[in-house]
Every structure is written in C-alpha cells, then in structure tokens.
Amino acid sequence: TQLLEQSPQFLSIQEGENLTVYCNSSSVFSSLQWYRQEPGEGPVLLVTVVTGGEVKKLKRLTFQFGDARKDSSLHITAAQPGDTGLYLCAGSNTNAGKSTFGDGTTLTVKP
Amino acid sequence: NAGVTQTPKFRVLKTGQSMTLLCAQDMNHEYMYWYRQDPGMGLRLIHYSVGEGTTAKGEVPDGYNVSRLKKQNFLLGLESAAPSQTSVYFCASSYSRGYRWFNEQFFGPGTRLTVL
Numbered sequence: 607t608q609l610l611e612q613s614p615q616f617l618s619i620q621e622g623e624n625l626t627v628y629c630n631s632s633s634v635f636s637s638l639q640w641y642r643q644e645p646g647e648g649p650v651l652l653v654t655v656v657t658g659g660e661v662k663k664l665k666r667l668t669f670q671f672g673d674a675r676k677d678s679s680l681h682i683t684a685a686q687p688g689d690t691g692l693y694l695c696a697g698s699n700t701n702a703g704k705s706t707f708g709d710g711t712t713l714t715v716k717p
Numbered sequence: 718n719a720g721v722t723q724t725p726k727f728r729v730l731k732t733g734q735s736m737t738l739l740c741a742q743d744m745n746h747e748y749m750y751w752y753r754q755d756p757g758m759g760l761r762l763i764h765y766s767v768g769e770g771t772t773a774k775g776e777v778p779d780g781y782n783v784s785r786l787k788k789q790n791f792l793l794g795l796e797s798a799a800p801s802q803t804s805v806y807f808c809a810s811s812y813s814r815g816y817r818w819f820n821e822q823f824f825g826p827g828t829r830l831t832v833l
Contacts, residue, residue, distance in 0.1 A: 703767045704775065707752075708759055
C-alpha cells in the first residue's frame with residue numbers, strides 16, 4: 607500500500623508570512639497533484655508535477671517534486687486570507703486507475 | 718459545462734434505510750470515483766470505475782455498492798445505512814491524455830449524509 611504523509615497537519619499564520627507544507631512517501635509516483643479545498647466545497651486541482659526535481663509556480667505558490675519522485679512541497683509566499691483551506695496532495699502511477707491521497711494540511715491565514 | 722454534479726446535496730437517513738447517491742459528469746471522462754471525507758481527515762476511496770460497465774473496490778468499500786451503466790453517471794448505493802456512514806461524500810472524474818495518465822481529478826460539490 608502506498609502512503610502519503612502530509613505535514614504539518616495544521617498551520618495558523620498571519621497574513622504576509624511565508625509557509626511550506628510537505629508531502630512525503632516511501633513510494634515512487636509517476637505524477638503528483640496538489641489540491642485546495644475550501645469549507646463546504648470539493649477539492650480543486652492546483653497543479654500536477656511529473657518530472658523529478660520539477661518546480662512549478664502558480665502566482666505566489668511554488669510546487670516542487672523531489673528528485674526521486676517520492677516527495678513534494680508547496681511553498682506560499684506572503685500568504686493571504688484567501689489562501690485559507692485544506693491542501694491535499696495525491697500521487698498516482700500510470701495504469702493504476704486511482705490515486706493515493708494524503709490526509710491534508712489545514713491552513714488558516716489570519717488578517 | 719456543469720462539470721461534476723452530485724445529487725442530493727444533503728440527506729438524513731435512519732439506521733437501516735437505503736439510498737442512492739448520483740454523480741454525473743459532462744466532460745466525457747473515462748474514470749470516476751467515490752470518496753468519503755470525515756472531519757479533519759483527507760479523502761478515502763470507496764469504489765472507482767475505469768470505464769463504462771466496470772467497477773473496482775477502493776480502501777473502504779464495505780457497506781457500499783456502485784454501478785456505472787452509462788459513461789457519464791456513477792451511482793453509489795447504501796443498502797442498509799449505519800451511523801458509521803455519516804460523512805461527506807465526494808464524486809470525482811478524470812481522463813487520460815493518450816498514453817500519459819496523470820489522474821487529474823475534477824470533484825463534485827459533495828453530499829452531506831447523516832445517519833441517525
């Protein structure tokens with residue numbers, strides 16, 4: 607069974623601070639996705655990373671896939687209250703038909 | 718396009734009652750999934766389908782059944798509801814880009830189910 611561990615589980619910061627959340631596994635994945643979920647809604651895809659060492663940027667969010675494709679990180683610069691939500695990572699392998707989800711990091715950004 | 722829709726949005730059942738949750742997608746996606754999400758937790762896969770007429774068990778399939786008679790619909794059934802099935806249920810769909818499959822999933826808004 608492939609497992610994804612996310613840390614920290616909870617994070618509460620002030621507006622303007624920077625933060626990094628992590629997604630780690632002992633298994634190799636062919637791709638990894640990050641999703642954000644706001645209260646009362648379904649998760650929304652933020653990014654997919656597929657190449658070891660890959661870095662992708664989405665405005666103030668920077669995503670990195672580990673060289674060995676076993677881990678990933680999400681860095682947010684100058685966090686805003688609108689960044690508040692549950693951040694989920696998910697790993698998948700070609701032809702597996704399904705993904706493995708982490709338990710998520712709940713981020714609260716206070717004004 | 719509506720994307721992924723789920724009905725109903727809310728439901729309250731008594732222990733032992735049955736119900737069916739409907740998921741529909743209009744994106745012509747091959748893959749569809751049912752998850753449950755409990756407070757403070759991530760998503761746990763109940764059942765999934767890699768194509769019309771096919772289904773497979775996920776992590777927590779006990780007490781649930783599914784059917785995918787049409788490509789656009791994926792039904793989740795509870796034959797005899799139990800309080801442990803109180804949860805928020807999410808449906809999702811995904812697609813393949815030819816030979817590469819990244820499982821980028823599109824989620825519905827969820828169904829909040831309470832079993833008394």
